[in-house]
Amino acid sequence: MSDKPEEFVAGELLRALGKVAMPEQRVLEDAREALWSAIAGEMLGIGPERDRVKRRPANPQDRRKMSQGGGGPEG
Amino acid sequence: MAGRGVARSDVEPDGVLIERSVRGRPDAFVEVVRRHEVALHRYLARRAGRPAADDLLAEVWLRAFAARGGYHTTHGDARPWLYGIARNVLREHWRTSRGDEPAALDELRIDPWDGINARLDSAERAKAMMSAVRALPAAEREVLLLVAWEQLTPGEAAKVLGVPQGTARSRLHRARATLRRALSEYDAEKAGAST
Numbered sequence: 001m002s003d004k005p006e007e008f009v010a011g012e013l014l015r016a017l018g019k020v021a022m023p024e025q026r027v028l029e030d031a032r033e034a035l036w037s038a039i040a041g042e043m044l045g046i047g048p049e050r051d052r053v054k055r056r057p058a059n060p061q062d063r064r065k066m067s068q069g070g071g072g073p074e075g
Numbered sequence: 076m077a078g079r080g081v082a083r084s085d086v087e088p089d090g091v092l093i094e095r096s097v098r099g100r101p102d103a104f105v106e107v108v109r110r111h112e113v114a115l116h117r118y119l120a121r122r123a124g125r126p127a128a129d130d131l132l133a134e135v136w137l138r139a140f141a142a143r144g145g146y147h148t149t150h151g152d153a154r155p156w157l158y159g160i161a162r163n164v165l166r167e168h169w170r171t172s173r174g175d176e177p178a179a180l181d182e183l184r185i186d187p188w189d190g191i192n193a194r195l196d197s198a199e200r201a202k203a204m205m206s207a208v209r210a211l212p213a214a215e216r217e218v219l220l221l222v223a224w225e226q227l228t229p230g231e232a233a234k235v236l237g238v239p240q241g242t243a244r245s246r247l248h249r250a251r252a253t254l255r256r257a258l259s260e261y262d263a264e265k266a267g268a269s270t
Binding site: 027 | 101102104105108109112113116117120121125128129132133135136137140141200201204205208219220223224251254255258
């Protein structure tokens with residue numbers, strides 16, 4: 001925050017409160033995999049990715065079902 | 076500093092990669108993702124919890140990829156743009172799940188209570204700080220946490236939020252003052268209770 005001792009303590013405490021663990025590698029890879037699908041779609045000229053994204057369910061659980069074969073916009 | 080490696084002269088800026096991804100090499104976008112994926116996941120995890128972050132990260136990349144044509148490629152560092160997209164994803168998540176950010180902050184599984192104790196103060200003090208953070212007006216809290224947790228400059232935070240720099244700076248100033256006051260009051264209360 002600044003060099004004032006009380007501000008330093010408040011800033012350090014706040015930063016410490018924001019500590020979170022590293023994401024699992026698998027999670028990062030899964031997210032990249034979804035991106036690669038979009039990239040492949042664009043390279044193959046399969047419809048605008050934007051439309052597909054808009055139709056993705058907002059609920060993460062529904063998205064997971066969809067990615068696990070629960071039926072997606074492409075079939 | 077993590078996430079700022081793109082400033083090295085031998086590394087292509089994010090803006091160049093994004094421009095390339097628009098001009099026939101969409102795969103160039105993956106390098107941008109690799110650079111910022113840990114930081115973006117942490118941002119999502121701090122605001123919505125780790126399980127939700129795991130689910131939402133792909134959504135951020137898909138939206139960013141779909142929107143990359145509108146990226147101002149003279150901006151070398153894509154982080155403010157990516158955080159802006161992640162913020163929109165979070166808002167939709169809060170809308171469809173818990174309701175708002177303070178509720179999500181309640182859910183934060185902050186592991187380092189013991190670590191903080193050793194170096195700084197009691198867990199109660201940390202809780203008092205977190206309580207003060209939650210009580211901040213949303214606009215002030217957003218700037219504060221983008222700067223304190225995501226290591227963005229006030230100018231970058233302004234870009235994320237789509238507000239003028241001066242607005243972001245004054246919100247940051249007010250938020251910091253509020254937290255200092257809350258911490259002082261907590262300390263005074265504690266000192267009074269122990270005498």
